[in-house]
Amino acid sequence: MEKTINVAVIGCGSIANCAHIPNYLKLPNVRITYFCDIIPERADKAVEEYGCGTAVYDYKTLLGRDDIDVVSVCTHNDMHAPISIDFMRDGKDVLCEKPAARTLAEAEEMQKVAHETGRLLSIGVVNRFCDTVNHVKRLIEEGALGEVYQTYVSFRAHRSIPGLGGDFTTKAVSGGGVLIDWGVHYLDLTLYCLGDPKPLTCSGIAHCKLGKDMKNYVTTGMWAADTSDVENGTYDVDDFVTGLIRTDAAPITFNGAWAQNIKPRECFVDFIGTKAGIRMYYGEKFRMFSTCNGMLTDIVPDYASTGFDYFEELRSFVESVRTRKPNQAYIDKAIVTSAIMDAIYRSSETGKEVTLEIT
Ligand SMILES: NC(=O)c1ccc[n+]([C@@H]2O[C@H](COP(=O)([O-])OP(=O)(O)OC[C@H]3O[C@@H](n4cnc5c(N)ncnc54)[C@H](O)[C@@H]3O)[C@@H](O)[C@H]2O)c1
Numbered sequence: 622m623e624k625t626i627n628v629a630v631i632g633c634g635s636i637a638n639c640a641h642i643p644n645y646l647k648l649p650n651v652r653i654t655y656f657c658d659i660i661p662e663r664a665d666k667a668v669e670e671y672g673c674g675t676a677v678y679d680y681k682t683l684l685g686r687d688d689i690d691v692v693s694v695c696t697h698n699d700m701h702a703p704i705s706i707d708f709m710r711d712g713k714d715v716l717c718e719k720p721a722a723r724t725l726a727e728a729e730e731m732q733k734v735a736h737e738t739g740r741l742l743s744i745g746v747v748n749r750f751c752d753t754v755n756h757v758k759r760l761i762e763e764g765a766l767g768e769v770y771q772t773y774v775s776f777r778a779h780r781s782i783p784g785l786g787g788d789f790t791t792k793a794v795s796g797g798g799v800l801i802d803w804g805v806h807y808l809d810l811t812l813y814c815l816g817d818p819k820p821l822t823c824s825g826i827a828h829c830k831l832g833k834d835m836k837n838y839v840t841t842g843m844w845a846a847d848t849s850d851v852e853n854g855t856y857d858v859d860d861f862v863t864g865l866i867r868t869d870a871a872p873i874t875f876n877g878a879w880a881q882n883i884k885p886r887e888c889f890v891d892f893i894g895t896k897a898g899i900r901m902y903y904g905e906k907f908r909m910f911s912t913c914n915g916m917l918t919d920i921v922p923d924y925a926s927t928g929f930d931y932f933e934e935l936r937s938f939v940e941s942v943r944t945r946k947p948n949q950a951y952i953d954k955a956i957v958t959s960a961i962m963d964a965i966y967r968s969s970e971t972g973k974e975v976t977l978e979i980t
Pocket residue numbers: 631632633634635636637657658659660663678679680695696697698700718719720745746747802848
């Protein structure tokens with residue numbers, strides 16, 4: 622009989638409730654023993670709603686407990702490193718939400734502790750578990766695109782700054798804006814599809830333009846509006862970013878915007894090869910363009926996509942815990958994006974290209 626895996630969920634906000642908790646509950650021989658949030662009502666509500674576990678309000682009270690095997694860290698970015706490190710040192714495996722941390726230095730410390738303790742530390746790079754992304758990865762691997770010599774990544778929205786003035790737009794909490802919040806997913810999935818190539822140099826420019834003047838920011842709706850504080854909050858992160866990453870495979874060029882004076886939303890990744898090209902629509906499906914018998918082709922594959930497959934992400938993490946084998950989201954893979962984002966921010970500050978030294 623398979624051993625039951627006991628889970629503690631730290632942070633009972635949006636991602637915990639829409640992705641981690643419901644999917645742990647779908648997995649056989651997995652149970653949630655603790656819900657923790659510094660807002661007591663959120664932990665209490667989770668116990669009531671899911672009918673399991675105990676509510677706690679300070680994660681440190683869970684250290685040393687033997688009825689926890691794994692921990693999901695679903696707090697804001699500033700607490701990813703301290704909570705993950707404390708639990709790994711306590712002998713627990715950790716699934717930490719993306720980005721790994723606010724800075725590369727914090728992510729490196731997490732990686733070091735994972736190596737020292739032998740604990741499994743996966744990061745919430747859900748795209749690595751999505752069917753569309755894996756279809757595209759396989760097509761590239763099988764040579765259907767020929768030589769992939771260029772990728773272009775677009776994560777641009779008209780008005781999508783989350784929680785203006787709150788945690789998302791305060792660098793001390795988030796570590797950055799659109800690059801670290803959205804770019805982390807797009808850059809990670811692009812690297813994954815390309816077979817995790819080694820990044821060599823980065824050149825980038827990150828702006829803080831439309832959100833900076835919070836009182837005059839015009840929008841019709843706001844994601845994470847409950848965390849917004851336009852009167853007394855902070856906006857010191859990027860809402861636009863552009864750059865070029867040279868790798869030992871195809872280069873990656875990108876534009877990202879939480880907000881821009883251009884509509885419509887353009888969220889996709891282009892993989893451009895000598896035989897064919899693919900436009901992958903983020904979280905959706907893809908189209909493949911090529912030629913055949915002197916004709917241009919535009920292939921729209923037909924399959925029932927599972928979209929953002931959080932179930933597969935959680936299933937894979939639990940399987941890696943059972944088998945003691947790192948999965949596709951292991952920190953050693955996910956940290957590459959932290960190194961790239963750090964280099965892009967440094968390049969933007971200095972106005973110079975940054976050379977990466979990833980071993
Ligand atoms: N994988 C994805 O697609 C995805 C999507 C959304 C958010 N996220 C990530 O998930 C994280 C959380 O985002 P969210 O939208 O769920 O935020 P949220 O504000 O809805 O939830 C965060 C929760 O953590 C709690 N918290 C803060 N500090 C804590 C602490 N020390 N101990 C216990 N609880 C604490 C807060 O009270 C809050 O309830 C962020 O890092 C974000 O980048 C990932």
